[in-house]
Structure formats: C-alpha cells, structure tokens
Amino acid sequence: MTTTNEEAVSRFVERFAAELTEAGMQRMASRVFAALLASETASATSAELAEQLKISPAAVSGAIRYLTQVSMVSRERDPGTRRERYVLHNExxxxxxxxxxxxxxxxxxxxxxxxxxxxxxxxxxxxxxxxxxxxxxxxxxxxxxxxxxxxxxxxxxxxxxxxxxxx
Structure with missing residues (x-):
C-alpha cells in the first residue's frame, strides 16, 4: 500500500470514528472499530492497532473490552503464539x-x-x-x-x- 493510500485510509478511519463517536460510541472504541472495519482481514493485534492509531496498548485494551461487551468484536489466538487477534463479527x-x-x-x-x-x-x-x-x-x-x-x-x-x- 502506498503512503497516499495509507494516509487516505487513516483519514477515513478517523472520519468514520468521529461519526460513531457523535452517535454515542466511546471515542477509542470508535477508532478501534473503524480501524478493524478498514483492515483487509477485519482483524488486528493490539500492537498493530496501537501503532496504526498511535495510541497506547492500554487504550486499545479498554476499547476492545467495550467492543467485546457489545458483541462487535471477538478475541482469537494467533495460531502458535500467545498473541490475541481482535476480529469483527461476521454479519x-x-x-x-x-x-x-x-x-x-x-x-x-x-x-x-x-x-x-x-x-x-x-x-x-x-x-x-x-x-x-x-x-x-x-x-x-x-x-x-x-x-x-x-x-x-x-x-x-x-x-x-x-x-x-x-x-
């Protein structure tokens, strides 16, 4: 992916997150959700989300806690590792x-x-x-x-x- 595309994706993620926040979703949860939605695999690790969104792992953790409570994402283990991957639900x-x-x-x-x-x-x-x-x-x-x-x-x-x- 080129830098321009990455920048455009980042702008989209922030724009959609702002809409979700305006509708009542927590700000960090909105950003994490939008990032997962925009990812090719509809999944990411905590480290990937923190790096992409330039937020702390603690902020990712809090957002994921909220998103799992409202059944918008689930946690899966990366095969052969102890890392968790966060995945958008189908449908x-x-x-x-x-x-x-x-x-x-x-x-x-x-x-x-x-x-x-x-x-x-x-x-x-x-x-x-x-x-x-x-x-x-x-x-x-x-x-x-x-x-x-x-x-x-x-x-x-x-x-x-x-x-x-x-x-």
Missing amino acids: LWYETFTRRDQVLTRWEKVLRDGSEILGPDTAAGTRTAETAEFFEFLQKEMLGLMDRWRAHKEAQAAGDPGTTRAS
Whole structure:
C-alpha cells in the first residue's frame, strides 16, 4: 500500500470514528472499530492497532473490552503464539440490529405496563402507550427489512444481475 493510500485510509478511519463517536460510541472504541472495519482481514493485534492509531496498548485494551461487551468484536489466538487477534463479527450490522430488536421488545412490554399504571386516560398513559406502539411498529418493520436484506445478500451471492451493491 502506498503512503497516499495509507494516509487516505487513516483519514477515513478517523472520519468514520468521529461519526460513531457523535452517535454515542466511546471515542477509542470508535477508532478501534473503524480501524478493524478498514483492515483487509477485519482483524488486528493490539500492537498493530496501537501503532496504526498511535495510541497506547492500554487504550486499545479498554476499547476492545467495550467492543467485546457489545458483541462487535471477538478475541482469537494467533495460531502458535500467545498473541490475541481482535476480529469483527461476521454479519456485524445484521446481528447488531437483531439484538436491538430484543431490546425494543423489552421496552415495549415495560411501556405497556407503564401505560396501564399511569392510566390509559391520562396524558402520561396515552404518551407511554403511543411510545409502546411505535416500538411495536418499528420491530415489525425491522423484521421485514432484515428479511429483505437476507434475500438481497443471497441474490448477490447467486450472481443475480438484478441486484446492485448498496451505495
């Protein structure tokens, strides 16, 4: 890879990390995640990440701890060594949104219970019930969206000329 490409990749990593941070992810976790996403193998060692991002091994460790807790990366041993390699999960976004659906189910239940407690005829009860309805709607739409995504990916893998890469 040429220096210009390395610089461009570095700019991309920092730009995407800034977007993730703006959306609420921890800053170092965002940088480590973006670096893994941009790597050819979707994996790296702690030393590789520290060198690429110009951060300490402790910062990498903290970021990896967070990313493993939220199931965005996993740890694997490099064969024949004691080094750990950090790897992005396959179908990361699909799995992330599927887990989010489980959270929405729990929120919806609590909100429906809250609506009953607050009283369905009160402003707070009505607002809470509407929020529960929103999460129910969102879950149904998300399931359909995930099914369409799977079908899209299967069609791509089968070489269907009617599918295009997402832009």
